[in-house]
Amino acid sequence: MDEDEGLAARFEQHRPRLRAVAYRMLGSPADADDAVQDVWLRLSMSDAEQIDNLDGWLTTVVARECLHMLRSRRRRREDPFAAHLSDLVVIPDGNLDPEQEALLADSVSLALLVVLDQLTPAERLAFVLHDMFGLPFEEIAGIVGRSPVAARQLASRARRRVHGAEIPSPDPDLARRRRVVRAFYAAAWTGDFDALVQVLDPDVVLRTDFGAARPPTVVRGAPAVAKQARAPRGGELRPALVNGAIGTLISRDGRPFSVMAFTVAGDRIVRIDVVRDADRVHRAASALLNGTTRTGR
Incomplete structure (x- = not known):
């Protein structure tokens, strides 16, 4: 050498x-x-x-x-x-290879x-x-x-x-986090308001990022967040890990629409981050569809 x-x-x-x-x-x-x-x-x-x-x-x-x-x-x-x-650091949810495991460990919420x-x-x-x-x-x-x-x-x-900022610490049990998020989507899909409130922490925060063109919106509290939770018409959900959190790429009529990331503590969702910025959403979709491990610029 x-x-x-x-x-x-x-x-x-x-x-x-x-x-x-x-x-x-x-x-x-x-x-x-x-x-x-x-x-x-x-x-x-x-x-x-x-x-x-x-x-x-x-x-x-x-x-x-x-x-x-x-x-x-x-x-x-x-x-x-x-x-x-x-x-966004996006990884297809499922069995992770060593590179994806390393990326998950290195991610920041x-x-x-x-x-x-x-x-x-x-x-x-x-x-x-x-x-x-x-x-x-x-x-x-x-x-x-x-x-x-x-x-x-x-x-x-x-x-x-x-x-x-009181950033919540996620539950280390990935399987438990998946179960909680699945329960959230099941309730959202059927419009079960009471079930949604049950799976949300009383002080849950929903933050939606639209990109540089407009400020983010923030909704606080389980009842207010539950009212916002509705399954999108013509929507398709693709499971993902987003910056280490259980997440989803949502497409409408075949087009990428948003990315969601859920912070779960115990058996409740304490924070939901939604990204509606078109550029980042499309890069996330490309990363998932192509099997890559993260989005580019």
């Missing part, structure tokens, strides 16, 4: 962690892959023998690349609803991504690197160009936003 092949092999050992960092920073599998590829290009053009701590060097470079990408996004926003829309997208780039970086990956504030400070005390404050502000 020559020197270049050896360096490539060492980089591949770090790729999964780098991609996990980049995905949580950017909320997009495709953008995360781009960031990691840029890190490889930087490494291949560097004098790797002079890098004492390769893991630390790679983490710093990918974090700086993600910070640059996040800041570029914010500069491109021209109206209040032109926020970055996180890509839509609810958390919504909150992370509301943070400043520096807050998001500090929170992701410290709270999710355990980097010390001394290292984070050098990446964001602040003091360690300021970096700690960034993470603290972000943490308050995340905790204040």
Whole structure:
């Protein structure tokens, strides 16, 4: 093995962690892959023998690349609803192969991504690197160009936003989550209001994302959400895992219409995320129909 092949092999050992960092920073599998590829290009053009701590060097470079990408996004926003829309990570529901298992483990809920997208780039970086990956504030400070005390404050502000959003933790039992969602659809299909209320948490949240053209809508409470739950006419449901949650691609008259993701805790649905943005819905449909494991940009 020559020197270049050896360096490539060492980089591949770090790729999964780098991609996990980049995905949580950017909320997009495709953008995360781009960031990691840029890190490889930087490494291949560097004098790797002079890098004492390769893991630390790679983490710093990918974090700086993600910070640059996040800041570029914010500069491109021209109206209040032109926020970055996180890509959907969609996997056909069923027997998962090793790649799909890895992608499921690496996914981040839509609810958390919504909150992370509301943070400043520096807050998001500090929170992701410290709270999710355990980097010390001394290292984070050098990446964001602040003091360690300021970096700690960034993470603290972000943490308050995340905790204040009260993002529900899903039940770890995937089979139980499937049963609860099936009960929801059975009740919705027959229009059984009482059965719908029974399967919904009293404080359930229904959030519908229409894309950048209009703000999302939010409905709270089991009775209000149950009134919204009606099986679509001419609808076809295709089971999927959406950002780690039990979900469904809904088509109307053969055309992709929406994607739903259910957060289940115990025997109740505590959150429903609906995506009606046409571009992301069509990419999700393409991923499911083609048997791929995620949507692109």
